[in-house]
Amino acid sequence: MTDSSDAPTPPEGIPDRVVAELNELTPDELRNTIIHAQELLQFQEESSSPIEPGPGEDIIRVTEHEGYTEVVKQYSCTEGCDDCPHGPYLYHVREEPRPEGGTHFHWTFLGKVVSDEE
Ligand SMILES: [Zn+2]
Incomplete structure (x- = not known):
């Protein structure tokens, strides 16, 4: 040392x-x-705040569906790069039971969102 x-x-x-x-x-x-x-x-x-944006993240859209929540997020690198921001990406978030009790939120990455109109 x-x-x-x-x-x-x-x-x-x-x-x-x-x-x-x-x-x-x-x-x-x-x-x-x-x-x-x-x-x-x-x-x-994730389990405590499933839809909260993390560092460098932007929540574009949150849509509640029966059984899952559709979330569209985009990211920016900490340093920033030519491609920033990245995404937006589509996720489906489901609350699933844990074997030991309670629930957690399972994020499924579905791919990049092609924005039709802004
Ligand atoms: Zn970047």
Whole structure:
């Protein structure tokens, strides 16, 4: 480990091994780690807020159907690229029971939406 007297103190709740790993990362690796962590967080939070847009996401349209919800989302990269925004993409979201009880929301990716009119 490097001399960490100037390094920020990590907040409580981060495993020591993760802190040690983070200290070894380059700025690029740290950025990618943040992006991945956001994706993981979003994935884990899907059950609590199925239709909430994540970082860089725009909800274009939400249509309730019997048994499922149709969601159209588009994304922008964190850094932004020539193709931004990406999509819009169509998803069907279904609430499904978990084997251990409760429910979760299952997102099915159906493909890119071709906008007919704006
Ligand atoms: Zn992009």
